[in-house]
Amino acid sequence: MRRRTFLAGASGLTGGILLGRARGARAEAQRHRIAVVGRGPMGSAAARYLAEAGEDVIVVGPEEPADFARHPGPFASHYDEGRQAEFAAHNEGISRLSRASANAFRGLQAKTGVEFYRDHPNLWVMPRGFRTDYLDLDRCEALAKQLDETLVPLDDAGLAQRFPEFRFPADSRGLLEPRGGLINPRRMVQAQLAAARKAGATLVADDVVALNRRPGAIELATRGGETLRAERVLVATGGFTNASRMLERRLALSLHGVTVVLVEAPSEPRPEIPSVTFVVGGKAGPRTGFAMPPLRYPDGRYYLKGATASSVDSLLDDGGLVPWYRGAGAREDGPQLVALLREVLPSFVPGEVRTLPCMVAYTPSGLPYVDRVDERVGIAVGGNACGVMTSDELGRLAAAMMRDAPWTGPLGAELFSARFA
Ligand SMILES: Cc1cc2nc3c(=O)[nH]c(=O)nc-3n(C[C@H](O)[C@H](O)[C@H](O)COP(=O)(O)OP(=O)(O)OC[C@H]3O[C@@H](n4cnc5c(N)ncnc54)[C@H](O)[C@@H]3O)c2cc1C
Numbered sequence: 145m146r147r148r149t150f151l152a153g154a155s156g157l158t159g160g161i162l163l164g165r166a167r168g169a170r171a172e173a174q175r176h177r178i179a180v181v182g183r184g185p186m187g188s189a190a191a192r193y194l195a196e197a198g199e200d201v202i203v204v205g206p207e208e209p210a211d212f213a214r215h216p217g218p219f220a221s222h223y224d225e226g227r228q229a230e231f232a233a234h235n236e237g238i239s240r241l242s243r244a245s246a247n248a249f250r251g252l253q254a255k256t257g258v259e260f261y262r263d264h265p266n267l268w269v270m271p272r273g274f275r276t277d278y279l280d281l282d283r284c285e286a287l288a289k290q291l292d293e294t295l296v297p298l299d300d301a302g303l304a305q306r307f308p309e310f311r312f313p314a315d316s317r318g319l320l321e322p323r324g325g326l327i328n329p330r331r332m333v334q335a336q337l338a339a340a341r342k343a344g345a346t347l348v349a350d351d352v353v354a355l356n357r358r359p360g361a362i363e364l365a366t367r368g369g370e371t372l373r374a375e376r377v378l379v380a381t382g383g384f385t386n387a388s389r390m391l392e393r394r395l396a397l398s399l400h401g402v403t404v405v406l407v408e409a410p411s412e413p414r415p416e417i418p419s420v421t422f423v424v425g426g427k428a429g430p431r432t433g434f435a436m437p438p439l440r441y442p443d444g445r446y447y448l449k450g451a452t453a454s455s456v457d458s459l460l461d462d463g464g465l466v467p468w469y470r471g472a473g474a475r476e477d478g479p480q481l482v483a484l485l486r487e488v489l490p491s492f493v494p495g496e497v498r499t500l501p502c503m504v505a506y507t508p509s510g511l512p513y514v515d516r517v518d519e520r521v522g523i524a525v526g527g528n529a530c531g532v533m534t535s536d537e538l539g540r541l542a543a544a545m546m547r548d549a550p551w552t553g554p555l556g557a558e559l560f561s562a563r564f565a
Contacts, residue, residue: 189539
């Protein structure tokens with residue numbers, strides 16, 4: 145199947161709730177209190193909190209492109225059916241943001257009727273003694289203890305007993321997070337935008353090509369040729385923020401191309417696996433793999449979504465973003481992941497394999513930036529590969545910041561200060 149068909153269903157998901165140019169033209173004449181640029185996980189959550197607080201808010205962002213290969217950009221990091229929610233894997237800030245977001249996701253589901261979140265276990269398995277900056281099971285256990293999250297340590301016997309379908313090498317160390325979560329990011333954005341619109345937000349399906357700071361209002365020039373006006377602007381444009389040049393200074397962000405590997409799974413029986421991150425030995429050194437349980441994609445088929453660590457090295461600059469997204473990612477990751485799955489999940493029969501491009505935006509602090517960069521412009525940017533699971537709470541904080549409302553919660557505002565390149 146060609147990519148166009150594969151993604152078309154995804155666009156249709158949100159198509160019904162985004163306004164096109166006609167409504168956009170009416171929005172053009174008006175000056176809004178706050179414009180949110182970017183309707184990804186962070187922007188859509190902030191827009192909902194702003195609208196529900198009674199603010200006059202306009203959200204501007206493009207729909208998911210139907211044909212990546214011809215799209216001029218921008219792209220986004222959430223065009224997918226599956227993301228993990230982890231509660232003791234990264235640092236204290238991410239864990240607290242995730243837990244607060246997961247609690248809010250349940251309320252959002254109930255309010256909108258859009259199902260996008262469920263409990264689902266996370267599992268980490270690696271050779272005993274193995275540790276990197278990113279994968280550190282001692283750190284996870286310490287975090288869990290500090291935050292009263294549950295992590296269950298598993299040795300070889302425990303792994304074999306709990307997960308008989310897996311074959312991990314001898315002397316592995318496992319950690320199970322029984323109350324992890326599984327998020328459908330496309331549906332999550334759909335839910336946030338539906339709730340925002342219900343609370344009065346105006347949505348415009350277009351992208352912003354310039355922010356012009358005028359006395360009295362900021363003018364947002366869109367690719368479609370409109371000029372929107374707002375007193376304040378929240379920029380939530382993910383990894384495209386620096387490339388868009390909307391801010392007067394470049395943010396310190398490092399952008400990494402990540403290749404998503406989709407391995408078609410038989411529709412029945414599908415393996416019931418946790419979201420698993422694993423490291424196994426190899427002649428050329430340790431090999432890292434990641435796999436989620438098979439999820440239904442817009443083409444109606446089930447895919448086990450995974451990745452290897454190979455593409456973490458691919459650093460992208462402004463000019464490299466669009467070419468990266470127009471391609472297929474690192475194609476070699478497909479056979480590499482399948483080979484890893486054959487080793488650790490031998491009963492799984494892989495079907496068609498495809499690779500897709502994605503991107504993660506890291507900040508030096510390991511936490512997103514939620515900050516005002518000048519009197520009228522704020523940002524919510526820098527997911528650090530955790531921007532879906534943390535998005536609701538980040539949206540709440542960003543909305544409070546834009547409204548001059550008190551910053552509340554256990555994490556101080558200074559943790560989210562912007563750093564510049
Ligand atoms: C392969 C992969 C796996 C991941 N796994 C996880 C996971 O398990 N859990 C997790 O929490 N996170 C995960 N992440 C990270 C997560 O997807 C991102 O952190 C998250 O999508 C960031 O949200 P965002 O709103 O900042 O940016 P984005 O998702 O990129 O959204 C930004 C939005 O801004 C819009 N935009 C950009 N430029 C403009 C413009 N000029 N005008 C208007 N709109 C614009 C885009 O169209 C988009 O809608 C993963 C990422 C990848 C690539």
